[in-house]
Amino acid sequence: MIETGSKIDTxxxxxxxxxxxxxxxxxxxxxxxxxxxxxxxxNNTSGCDRxxxxxxxxxxxxxxxxxxxIAISKDTCGSHKKYADKQGINYTLVSDPEFKFASxxxxxxxxxxxxxxxxxxxxxxxVIDTDGTILATIKKIDxxxxxxxxxxxxxxx
Numbered sequence: 001m002i003e004t005g006s007k008i009d010t011x012x013x014x015x016x017x018x019x020x021x022x023x024x025x026x027x028x029x030x031x032x033x034x035x036x037x038x039x040x041x042x043n044n045t046s047g048c049d050r051x052x053x054x055x056x057x058x059x060x061x062x063x064x065x066x067x068x069x070i071a072i073s074k075d076t077c078g079s080h081k082k083y084a085d086k087q088g089i090n091y092t093l094v095s096d097p098e099f100k101f102a103s104x105x106x107x108x109x110x111x112x113x114x115x116x117x118x119x120x121x122x123x124x125x126x127v128i129d130t131d132g133t134i135l136a137t138i139k140k141i142d143x144x145x146x147x148x149x150x151x152x153x154x155x156x157x
Contacts, residue, residue: 001107001122002134008104010132014072015095017080027101028132030092035068036150037126038141039102043075043083047143051123056089058147065154072096072121096121105134125150127157 002008010028038055040048055062055069062069069091075083080093094101102108102121109122125138125146136153 001124001137001139002105002126004134004136006134008128008132008134010104012100012104014100015077017077017084017093017095020081020084022077022081027094027104030068030070030094031128031130031132033066033068033130034135035070035128036062036154037101037128038069038071038146038150039107039121039124039126040071040073041120041123042073043079044086047123048073049087050143051141051146052083052089053087054143054145054147055091055150056087058151059091061147061151062154067127067154068092070094072101074099074120125153127153 012027013024014027015024040051042048052071059069072094074097077095084093099108099121107122107124108119110119123141125141126134127136129135135157142149
C-alpha cells in the first residue's frame with residue numbers, strides 16, 4: 001500500500017454519480033479540496049452498507065471541516081444511483097470496475113471467498129490532498145465506526 005507523503009497519479013478517468021447525475025471525469029477533478037476516499041466492495045452488502053451509511057450520516061461534519069467524501073466500488077453508475085437514493089448518500093460515488101484507484105494507491109490485495117482466491121481492492125480509506133499527496137491512510141476499515149475513525153484521523157492531521 002502507498003505510504004503517507006507519497007503522491008499518486010490522479011490523471012485516470014472514472015465514472016461517477018454526483019447529485020444523482022452520472023458523468024465521466026478525471027480523478028484529479030474530484031480533488032478540488034482535501035478528500036477522503038473510502039474504498040468498499042459492493043453496494044447492498046451488510047458491511048459496505050454500514051461503511052457508506054456511516055459516512056452519509058456524518059457527511060456534514062466532513063464538509064464543515066473542509067473535506068470531500070468520495071466512495072469507490074466496482075459497482076456500475078446505475079447501481080450507484082439506486083444505492084445513493086436508498087442509503088441517503090449525498091457524496092460522490094465512483095464506479096471503478098478496473099480498479100484504477102487501487103492500482104494508483106498500490107492497494108490491490110489477495111482475497112478469499114467461498115474457497116476461491118482472487119485479487120481486488122483492499123477495504124481501506126485515504127485522506128488525499130488536492131495535488132494527489134496521501135496525507136493519511138486507514139489500511140483496514142472498521143465498518144461499524146468508519147466515520148468516527150476518519151474523524152479522529154482528520155483531527156490528528
